[in-house]
Amino acid sequence: MALASAPEYQGALGSALSVNSSYDEVLAKATEQQQRSLLEYARAGLAIAEANRRLGRVEAAERAWRESYRAARRAGDSGAMAWALWSGGTLARQCGRLALARRWLSAAAALAERGGDRVARGYALAGLAETGRIQGDYAAVTELHEQLLAEARKYGEARHIVWALEGIAQMHRNTGAYDTALAMFEEAAEIARNADDARGHAWALRGVADVVSVRGGTRQALVLLSEAEAVCRSMRLDSALAYNHKMQGNVLFRAGRYEEAEEAYAGALEEFRAIREPRGEALSRLGLVKSRSRMGAPDAQIGAELDELEATFERIGLHHAREMVIAFRDGMAP
Structure with missing residues (x-):
């Protein structure tokens, strides 16, 4: 399986940045890239929005994804518009505005399908699935999680495979199916490690630690969390x-x-x-x-x-x- 990729870094940024790039590097390169063209402005704005979102800079992330969307719309690029809306929907979910998150993510999925951007559509649908999952609406989103996992495996998209495995595992964990949850978290951790997806690996280790802890393995769980914590700190x-x-x-x-x-x-x-x-x-x-x-x-x-x-x-x-x-x-x- 190929190394994990970061499709939110598009255009020239796609070759300049990796899934493990620091957010300071993302912001610097994206700001420079914004000067190139209208479409590159939109693509760079997406990267800026995502870096700021992951750093907890809500206002900056909000401005950036909206500017990215407006530039993409002026450039007439449905795919870039979809990615901007995906970022906005993800930010809304992070801020606890779940109804707004579903609105933006649904619009992103529709635009991506219209523009033929399979990856953007997958990310938008994944966002909808995750929104339903964190609300506890498992019956409504389990099938979508499974569908997205199958698609990710088909195309060998390691980062998306890891995300889907972690989401399904979390639902199994919350419904008491600990054996299944542990196996899926461990598979996600292995795939993320082999694909050099540090962020996905840290989240997967957290899931493994959770299930191990439920079964009484306190010391092992804390060791796993310490390992994941080191990754989180190194990548901010x-x-x-x-x-x-x-x-x-x-x-x-x-x-x-x-x-x-x-x-x-x-x-x-x-x-x-x-x-x-x-x-x-x-x-x-x-x-x-x-x-x-x-x-x-x-x-x-x-x-x-x-x-x-x-x-x-x-x-x-x-x-x-x-x-x-x-x-x-x-x-x-x-």
Whole structure:
């Protein structure tokens, strides 16, 4: 299988950048490339939007994808328009605006199909699938995940294979099919490593650590997360790093190490706030509440915080997370 590619780096940027390029390098080369032509302006704007999104610079990412879309529209390039909308939809999901994410991603898929850009269509559909998955709508998106995995395997697109495997594995993990989830996370980690996809490898290691932890392998899980953390830091993957730290909290919580878990969740919470990612922020808050409950915080205080979190998850549209709140509150009942 070929090395992982980054199709969001298009035109001349495609040969100048790799999936593991630093975001500082992406921003520098893309800004320079914007001077070339209208279409190159659109393509470079996409790269700038994605680099800023992954660094948590929401306003800069929003400006860049919109400028990319407008330039692509003036150039009459449906594919470039689709990629810009994909970036906008991905940013909207990251910011917890899930209905808007579905709107932009659906429009991206339609434009990509009209323009004959198979990869852009696949990424847009993947974005829709992931949006449904993080909401907990597994029945609605499982088939789409499987379809996208089959397409990625057919074309040998390592990065997309890794994404699809991780998404399907997460659904299996959340429904208790741990053997299947572990096998798929491990396959994703191996493919990502062989394809030199550092970001995909870090996310896959996080998934492996999660399942290993559920089965009692605390030490192994923390080692895996430390390995993934080093990748996140070296590539400045701020969002992935925050989710890594939240997972460290999960692992420590399951092991009954509540004070350490509280510290990990608190750190993750600050990181999510810094990059303005409300989903991760709310999940970290849930971890903090659960840890404090186990350390003896008053039930009335914990109950009030859980009520607030349930309303937050309901507002964002995170059905699975809301169910976790309800399950924990039910477990507190005498």
